[in-house]
Amino acid sequence: MLRAVTAAFFLFLSAAALPPRQPAFFDDPVSVYYAAGGEDDVDEDGPPDPGEAESRFARPGEADTGLRYSADLSDDELRRLWTDDLEALGSISVGFADQGRLINAVRMPQDQAWICQRPELAFGTEETVNALALAFREVHKQFPGSGPARLNHIGTAAGGYLRPHRSHQSGRDADIGLFYRDDKFPRAGARRERQMDPARNWALLRALVTLTDVQVVLVDRGIQRVLRAYALSAGEDPAFVASLLGGGSKALVQHARRHKDHFHVRFYAPRSQELGRRIQPLLAERPEQNILLHRVKHGETLGQIARVNNTTVALIRKVNHLSGSFLHLGQQLRVPLRGPCTRCPLPPAIVVPPRRMPAMSASVVATSAG
Ligand SMILES: [Zn+2]
Numbered sequence: 001m002l003r004a005v006t007a008a009f010f011l012f013l014s015a016a017a018l019p020p021r022q023p024a025f026f027d028d029p030v031s032v033y034y035a036a037g038g039e040d041d042v043d044e045d046g047p048p049d050p051g052e053a054e055s056r057f058a059r060p061g062e063a064d065t066g067l068r069y070s071a072d073l074s075d076d077e078l079r080r081l082w083t084d085d086l087e088a089l090g091s092i093s094v095g096f097a098d099q100g101r102l103i104n105a106v107r108m109p110q111d112q113a114w115i116c117q118r119p120e121l122a123f124g125t126e127e128t129v130n131a132l133a134l135a136f137r138e139v140h141k142q143f144p145g146s147g148p149a150r151l152n153h154i155g156t157a158a159g160g161y162l163r164p165h166r167s168h169q170s171g172r173d174a175d176i177g178l179f180y181r182d183d184k185f186p187r188a189g190a191r192r193e194r195q196m197d198p199a200r201n202w203a204l205l206r207a208l209v210t211l212t213d214v215q216v217v218l219v220d221r222g223i224q225r226v227l228r229a230y231a232l233s234a235g236e237d238p239a240f241v242a243s244l245l246g247g248g249s250k251a252l253v254q255h256a257r258r259h260k261d262h263f264h265v266r267f268y269a270p271r272s273q274e275l276g277r278r279i280q281p282l283l284a285e286r287p288e289q290n291i292l293l294h295r296v297k298h299g300e301t302l303g304q305i306a307r308v309n310n311t312t313v314a315l316i317r318k319v320n321h322l323s324g325s326f327l328h329l330g331q332q333l334r335v336p337l338r339g340p341c342t343r344c345p346l347p348p349a350i351v352v353p354p355r356r357m358p359a360m361s362a363s364v365v366a367t368s369a370g
Helices: 002-015 029-035 075-084 126-142 198-211 221-233 238-245 270-278 280-285 302-308 313-320 362-369
Strands: 092-096 099-103 114-116 149-151 173-177 214-218 262-267 291-295 332-336
Touching (some): 075 280, 092 270, 099 291, 198 214, 198 221, 221 238, 270 280, 313 332
Parallel strands (some): 114 149
Antiparallel strands (some): 092 099, 149 173, 173 262, 214 262, 291 332
């Protein structure tokens, strides 16, 4: 009986977006796992990498010139579905990768081409899930004998803060473990550069970049060096390789500390993101969705946060499953609002840039010319 209750409670906890280091009787399963020595293939705790902090580095974007990815929905139709048939809208990515949440999340399915190492954290936008499946299947097609790709965290079903990540909040980030030679996993602390399988890791990166809309990939420089050398030796277009792995701020693949054993991939989710912008003025029409994400700053109390946002301590406690009043610096709270959300961060209009593609090789040009 007690075990069943405990299991149910853990399920409940893992489905909720929990703030960090909550002084609860049970901590969430992820942090329990971390306390026991850490988890492979996910971002580790530590100071933020610029690549993770999307909200801080967002630029005002282009002038909002109308709808690009959800033009099939008029404003009236959007409002009708928002209030009467929310599920029909499909996935909605709200806010930023590091300050956001997810509505109508889609769960990564099972397939022989990949395994979900954390199925309860495999929720993302529809675009993210489709993109991952497409890239994994492509690698599997090229390497039929390969072990499955190893998908680790995307996010929780509601999005929001997921320990230990800065991002992974809006359904667009995924951690993917590296492929290793002969699918033999290195012991903890071993240098991954020597044991990674360059061919399959390059095939995965290439598939992600050319078949899907990737915003950024984060992986350690040492891993990048191996991939770059492999790609060039395999005859890939040097300009294409440089645009991905050439270093500098324009390269699609960026260095990040604590990313030595996995790719952290952030996807564009154009329709989900555009819907996320469009529903902001409608939030107050669905009280359970009328939420502001608030990161606790030094010296703040629940009472202050409630006052500033015109809500109550009781409501904040309830939504965040808090039993006491104890807050931690940096903790993310879901603040239920009672009126329109005037302080919700509104990301710039989403415009997906053209994919980076290799120049056609001589043989392809010859074939298409003949
Ligand atoms: Zn990550």
